[in-house]
Amino acid sequence: MSSALGLNLQRMWWRHKATHPILQALLSEPLHTQNFKDTRYVVIDLETTALDPNQGEIASVAWVVIEQATICLNQAAHFHVKLQREVGQSAVFHQLTDSDLEQGVNLSVAMEALLNVVSNSVLVFHNAHLDMGFLNKAMRSLWNAPLLMPVVDTLQIEHKRLLQRTEAIQVGDLRLFQCRQRYGLPDVALHDALGDALATAELWLAMN
Amino acid sequence: MTDSNQPEIQAVADFLRECLPFNELPEPALQEAARQIQIIYVREGHQFSAATDDYALRIVRSGAVEIRSSRNELMDRLGEGESFNIHGLDVGDEGVHAQVIEDSLIYLLPRAHYEAIRAQFRDFDRHFHSQRSRRLRRAARYQPNTNMMMLPIESLVSRNPLTLGPNASLQEAALAMTGRRVSSVLVMEGETLCGIVTDRDLRSRALAKGLPLDTLVSDIMTRKPKHIDVGASLFDAILQMTQQGIHHLPVLRDGKVFGIITSSDLMLARRDDPVYLVQHLSRQTETAGMRAIIDTMPSLLVEVIKGGMRAHQISRVLTAISDTVASRLIDLAIQELGPAPVPFCWLGFGSQARGEQLIGADQDNGLLIDDAATAQDMAWFEQLAQRVCDGLNACGFPYCNGKVMATTDEWRQPLRGWKATVDSWTRTPTPDAVMRVSIFFDLRAVYGDQALCQQLQQHMLARTQKDTIFLAALAANVLEQTPPLGIFRRFVVERNGEHRDEFDIKKRGIMPIVDLVRIHSLAHGVEAVNTRERIQQLKQKKVFTIADGRNLLDAFDTIQQLRVENQSRQIAAGHAASNYMNPKDLPELERKHLKDAFTVVHDSQEALRNRYRQGL
Numbered sequence: 094m095s096s097a098l099g100l101n102l103q104r105m106w107w108r109h110k111a112t113h114p115i116l117q118a119l120l121s122e123p124l125h126t127q128n129f130k131d132t133r134y135v136v137i138d139l140e141t142t143a144l145d146p147n148q149g150e151i152a153s154v155a156w157v158v159i160e161q162a163t164i165c166l167n168q169a170a171h172f173h174v175k176l177q178r179e180v181g182q183s184a185v186f187h188q189l190t191d192s193d194l195e196q197g198v199n200l201s202v203a204m205e206a207l208l209n210v211v212s213n214s215v216l217v218f219h220n221a222h223l224d225m226g227f228l229n230k231a232m233r234s235l236w237n238a239p240l241l242m243p244v245v246d247t248l249q250i251e252h253k254r255l256l257q258r259t260e261a262i263q264v265g266d267l268r269l270f271q272c273r274q275r276y277g278l279p280d281v282a283l284h285d286a287l288g289d290a291l292a293t294a295e296l297w298l299a300m301n
Numbered sequence: 302m303t304d305s306n307q308p309e310i311q312a313v314a315d316f317l318r319e320c321l322p323f324n325e326l327p328e329p330a331l332q333e334a335a336r337q338i339q340i341i342y343v344r345e346g347h348q349f350s351a352a353t354d355d356y357a358l359r360i361v362r363s364g365a366v367e368i369r370s371s372r373n374e375l376m377d378r379l380g381e382g383e384s385f386n387i388h389g390l391d392v393g394d395e396g397v398h399a400q401v402i403e404d405s406l407i408y409l410l411p412r413a414h415y416e417a418i419r420a421q422f423r424d425f426d427r428h429f430h431s432q433r434s435r436r437l438r439r440a441a442r443y444q445p446n447t448n449m450m451m452l453p454i455e456s457l458v459s460r461n462p463l464t465l466g467p468n469a470s471l472q473e474a475a476l477a478m479t480g481r482r483v484s485s486v487l488v489m490e491g492e493t494l495c496g497i498v499t500d501r502d503l504r505s506r507a508l509a510k511g512l513p514l515d516t517l518v519s520d521i522m523t524r525k526p527k528h529i530d531v532g533a534s535l536f537d538a539i540l541q542m543t544q545q546g547i548h549h550l551p552v553l554r555d556g557k558v559f560g561i562i563t564s565s566d567l568m569l570a571r572r573d574d575p576v577y578l579v580q581h582l583s584r585q586t587e588t589a590g591m592r593a594i595i596d597t598m599p600s601l602l603v604e605v606i607k608g609g610m611r612a613h614q615i616s617r618v619l620t621a622i623s624d625t626v627a628s629r630l631i632d633l634a635i636q637e638l639g640p641a642p643v644p645f646c647w648l649g650f651g652s653q654a655r656g657e658q659l660i661g662a663d664q665d666n667g668l669l670i671d672d673a674a675t676a677q678d679m680a681w682f683e684q685l686a687q688r689v690c691d692g693l694n695a696c697g698f699p700y701c702n703g704k705v706m707a708t709t710d711e712w713r714q715p716l717r718g719w720k721a722t723v724d725s726w727t728r729t730p731t732p733d734a735v736m737r738v739s740i741f742f743d744l745r746a747v748y749g750d751q752a753l754c755q756q757l758q759q760h761m762l763a764r765t766q767k768d769t770i771f772l773a774a775l776a777a778n779v780l781e782q783t784p785p786l787g788i789f790r791r792f793v794v795e796r797n798g799e800h801r802d803e804f805d806i807k808k809r810g811i812m813p814i815v816d817l818v819r820i821h822s823l824a825h826g827v828e829a830v831n832t833r834e835r836i837q838q839l840k841q842k843k844v845f846t847i848a849d850g851r852n853l854l855d856a857f858d859t860i861q862q863l864r865v866e867n868q869s870r871q872i873a874a875g876h877a878a879s880n881y882m883n884p885k886d887l888p889e890l891e892r893k894h895l896k897d898a899f900t901v902v903h904d905s906q907e908a909l910r911n912r913y914r915q916g917l
Contacts, residue, residue, distance in 0.1 A: 155308070163409075164340035171308035277404055279363040279381065281312050288312040291340075295406060298342035 100124070104241045111238035115208040122213060124243060129301040134159040134245070135210055136217040136297060138290035139224045142176065146226040150176050154203050155287035157294045158210065159217075162301070164294050170206060171287040173197035201235050204228075211242060219269045219293040221246035247272065247296050272296055310335045313408070320360060320382040321889060322428035330418065337414040341407050349399040351388045356412040360384040364405025371396025378402075378900050386415070389429065454538050455531050457567070458552045458560035464489045467496070467519035471507050474498055474518050485549045487558060488522050494558050496522030499549055526551060531559050536614065539567050540621055543579045582625045586633065588695040591626055595697040598622070599660055599872045606869045612861035613657075613833060620658040623698060624649070627666070628748045630692040634685050642678040643671040647689070647748035650705060654745035655815070656831045657861075660868055660878040663699045664690060665740060667712035669753050674715050686713055705740055716753060720760050727764050730774035738775065742819060743830050758828065765823040769913070772824050776913035779816040780906055806867065807880035810860040810895070813902050814853065817909045821845075824913070832857060853905055856898035863887070863895055 101124065108120035125132075137156045143149025151174050158168040175197040207228075218224045221244050229239035251272045255262050265271055269292055270280065276299040281292055313335040317323040323331060340362070349359065349366075361379050368377040368385060376397070379385060390397045410418075419426040463477055464487045474486050478500070488496035498518050506512075506521040528551040529538055538550060548564040578594055578601075585591045598619070605615060631647055650665035652658045666689075668682055686707035694700050707713045714722065723741075726734040742761065746754035765771060818835045821827070827838045833854060840850035868878035870886070884892055 162341060166310055166313065166336055166338045166340070169308055169310060169336070277363065278406060282315065285311065287308055287310060291310065291312055295340060295342070298340070299404070299406070301342075 100241060100243070107238040107241060111236055113205075113208065113236035115205075115212075116232065116236050116238055116240070119208065119212060120238065120241060125213075130162045133214040134217050134294075134297065135207075135214045136164075136290050136294040137207075137224060137228075138218070138286045138293060139227055140286045141223075141227055144223065146230040149227070150174070151200060151203070151227050151231060152176060153197070153286045154207065155285070155290045156207070156210070157287070157290050158214075159294055159297070162298065164291070164298065166291075168210070169287060169291070170210070171285070172203035172206065174200050174203050200231055204231055204235055211240075215243045215245055216240075217245045217247065217293060217297050219246070219272070219289070219296070220248045245297065247293055247300065250300060251275075269293060269296065273299075276300070307336065310338075313338055316362065316382075316408075317360075319889065320384065321893065322425045324889060325424045325428075326418070326422060330422070334410060334414065334418060337410060339409045339411065341409065343401050343405050343407060345401055345404055347401040349387050349401075351395075351397070354387060356386070356388045358384050358386050358410040358415040359399070360408040360410070362406040362408050364401065364407075365403040366405060366407075367400045367402050369398055369400055378903065380896060383896075386429065453532055454529070454535055454552065454562055457535065458531065458562050459483075459566065460560045462487050462551070462558065462561040464558075465518060466490070467517065467522075469518050470515045471503065471512065471518060471521070472514040475503060484563065485561065486518070487551055487561065488518055489558070492557060494526070494528070494551055494553070495519075496524050497526040497549060497551060498522045501548075528553050529562070530554070535567065536618070538562055540579070540617075542567070543583075544621070579621055579625045582622065583629055585629060588630075588692050591629065591692075591696045595622075595626070599878060602660055602865070602878070603869045603872050606866060611858070612865045613858060615865055616652075616657045616659055616861070619660065619662075620653055620656045623653055623658055623662065624747050626696050626698070627689065627693065630689045630696075631685070631748050633692070634688040637688075638681060638684055641685075641749075642681055643674045644750040644753065645670045645682065646746045646750045646753040647707070648754060649745050649747040650740050651743055653747070654743040654830050656745075657811075657815075659865060660872075664693050664701045665705045666690070666693075666707050666747070667705070667744075668707040668714075669719060669757060670713070670715045671750070671753065672715045672717050679715075682713060683708075703740075705737075716757060719757050723757075723761050723764060727768055727771045730771050732778065735774055735778045739778065739816060739819065742823060743815075745830055762823065762826050762828065766826050772820060773913050775820050775823070776909055779813070779820060780910055803881040803883045805880050806860065806864045806882045810899065810902070811857070811864065813906060814857045814860070817905055818853070820909065820913065849905070849908075852901045856901035859894050859898045863891060 104120045108117055111117045111120060135156050135158055137154065139151050140153045141149045142152055153171070153173045155171040156169065158165050173196065216225075225240070225244060232238060232240045247269075248267050252262070252267055255266065269289065273292060273296050274280070276296060278292075278295055278299055281288065309332055314331055317326075317331055317335055323334065326334065343364075361381055361383050363381055366379045366385070368379065368390060370376055376390075377385075385399055387397065387399055419429070463481050463483050463485070465474055465477065467488050467490060469477075469488075478484065478486055485497055485499040487494060488498065496519065498521060502521055502523065507516065512521070526549075527541065527545055527547060529541060531552050531554040542548060542550060542564055550562050551558060552560045552562055578597075581594055582591055585594070602615065605618075610618075627647060627649070635641065646669040648654075648667040648669055650667065652662055653665060668686055670679070670682055674682070690700065690706050690708045700706065705712055711722065726738050726741075730738075742765075744754065744758065815832050818832050818839070821839050821844050822829070822835045825839065825842055825844050827835055827842070829835045829838050836845065836850050836854050836857070839845045840847060845853065863882070864880065867882045867886075868880075871878050884895070887895065
């Protein structure tokens with residue numbers, strides 16, 4: 094409860110500062126607690142050029158939507174974002190090149206598209222801390238307020254679950270694909286932001 | 302760069318591309334299908350039915366689903382990549398439902414898109430009409446090329462063989478044979494074949510003994526000669542001649558003389574064939590020579606598979622080869638040790654007994670000795686066992702890890718000892734006894750006195766046939782050893798170690814069939830040991846319905862075929878032949894066949910469970 098209360102206070106604080114009408118509206122929505130099936134989820138994954146929001150940029154963003162406990166791929170989206178700086182080291186991780194990203198959209202286009210789909214939804218990430226850091230930074234720089242939305246983090250949930258089972262947690266145990274294996278989900282090849290968003294969404298279904 | 306709101310969903314498209322019949326779709330249609338997919342996660346026990354669910358194609362992404370009829374009979378079992386349309390199945394049988402038997406991730410293609418694709422792509426549409434059992438049957442029967450060795454001998458048989466009455470003289474026979482330029486004459490009484498005289502008989506039985514020219518042919522002929530049916534294959538004829546050391550075989554049709562076939566007739570057809578090895582092997586005097594021949598078997602396997610020889614034919618050839626090696630080693634040992642003090646029989650167990658041996662088999666053998674043997678005699682047999690087992694090992698048939706070898710005291714006994722052992726195993730079916738029994742109950746005389754082996758086998762069948770408790774214990778053991786095959790989503794692959802992502806096709810595919818067929822055979826007094834023959838006899842005894850028997854036979858042939866082809870691929874790639882298989886290496890269709898075959902095995906296990914577990 095305390096975190097919901099905290100979130101509400103923060104939302105009140107920021108809703109007047111936000112300069113984008115949709116972001117303002119999002120921060121004004123009442124927060125419902127609903128069961129899994131009736132909740133709309135937007136499962137998001139980012140690719141970034143560094144692990145620290147102050148040093149890197151969002152290179153791509155993708156999401157899939159869960160409605161009525163069903164992943165609806167016809168609502169999926171995937172944006173490559175035009176970078177301000179060069180790709181640098183993260184090209185190694187994501188196999189992105191500068192020229193790939195020259196064809197991307199401006200960050201504001203991707204972020205606005207995101208604002209358009211998250212109304213009355215809960216955001217889902219695998220490792221929310223990292224991706225929310227980037228999203229909040231982007232939102233604040235564009236529209237002066239962070240994206241203060243209810244968030245589910247499959248990594249944290251799994252971490253808690255493993256701790257409860259008092260198993261020693263090994264390095265890598267909480268990686269998305271290791272988590273999926275524990276739920277009997279199929280191995281998938283490493284893809285892109287959209288593939289990882291989908292993989293996270295399937296994990297979230299299996300967790301419920 | 303694609304439109305951000307119409308993204309390519311690679312992870313889903315990649316999966317669909319591996320699924321029949323989506324693999325037939327052109328790329329744009331596949332990508333569009335991927336975008337329309339809806340994904341749900343359902344727990345074990347969840348049901349889909351036409352009454353409660355939307356019309357759609359549901360594809361199993363992971364997990365396993367059973368399709369059951371309105372009477373809850375199992376119709377199909379689906380694993381990863383397989384799909385069903387519950388409304389389509391419901392036609393003609395209201396109440397068909399899909400039961401989730403393992404937590405499953407289901408990809409759902411909504412009706413409008415599913416129907417649009419079926420309307421547009423004919424092959425895609427056709428897939429949903431095809432039936433599983435039909436597909437499997439085709440796979441088992443399909444023969445790419447007919448191998449020469451498997452042709453019926455009819456085309457090679459010499460018609461109008463030379464015949465004489467039993468009262469013809471030796472000289473008349475010699476004249477007639479010379480006149481026809483043939484090396485044998487059939488001795489007939491009316492329509493009935495009563496003997497054969499060959500060139501060699503004239504030399505060794507008449508000339509060498511100084512018999513007069515007017516001696517009757519019936520005095521020197523081989524009575525009731527071995528013969529062969531006109532429908533037999535070339536391979537059968539060669540094998541029979543080689544094993545019995547004869548060169549002439551009368552050929553019968555419907556019990557009447559049709560012609561004769563000789564070893565020189567067969568020479569034309571064989572040359573590079575493995576059966577030729579049998580002959581070479583039986584002439585070797587040292588293990589090194591045998592080993593050299595055995596070492597050529599892997600490359601031969603590759604050749605005969607290319608030539609279209611089927612798995613059950615290959616395993617018969619390979620079994621004949623290992624029989625020959627054992628027999629030769631026994632002959633050589635007897636040359637050194639002197640003749641056997643009492644009658645005995647060299648037993649082969651397991652795959653050798655069943656005639657289902659492949660490359661890389663280890664030894665499973667034993668010695669059955671006449672009850673007259675004294676303690677001193679038993680020492681002779683111990684020496685024999687030592688020589689033969691060592692020899693087999695040196696020839697490339699490694700020692701048995703479980704010590705199922707004639708060198709082990711328990712596996713080298715007089716008849717009464719064996720009978721007592723059988724009795725104690727069946728009386729107290731401990732897990733260990735049950736394990737031994739399942740090895741032991743597939744037995745065959747490889748060398749020596751067949752009658753001893755028959756007595757033991759009959760004793761064994763008499764003990765087991767009515768013993769429901771023992772059969773139940775055996776059934777429990779078999780069912781335990783074979784985990785449920787509903788898990789094909791991972792294809793029950795071994796998770797750790799060297800064979801990660803692979804599974805043992807012998808353990809998971811062949812042995813379950815062999816084991817369950819054995820139990821039925823023991824319960825119904827079937828004497829055959831070969832799995833295919835057992836299935837046939839069980840069909841004749843109405844233990845299996847014709848359909849079940851045929852499905853099981855098809856499943857056995859299919860799995861065995863994929864197994865030898867896998868070995869052939871391994872050998873061709875420079876690896877040792879093993880039973881490990883990575884399902885990913887199989888073409889899509891063969892993977893399907895394997896799953897189909899596993900479905901049949903699983904169902905047969907269910908039937909077995911129902912029939913014998915109740916005895917517990």
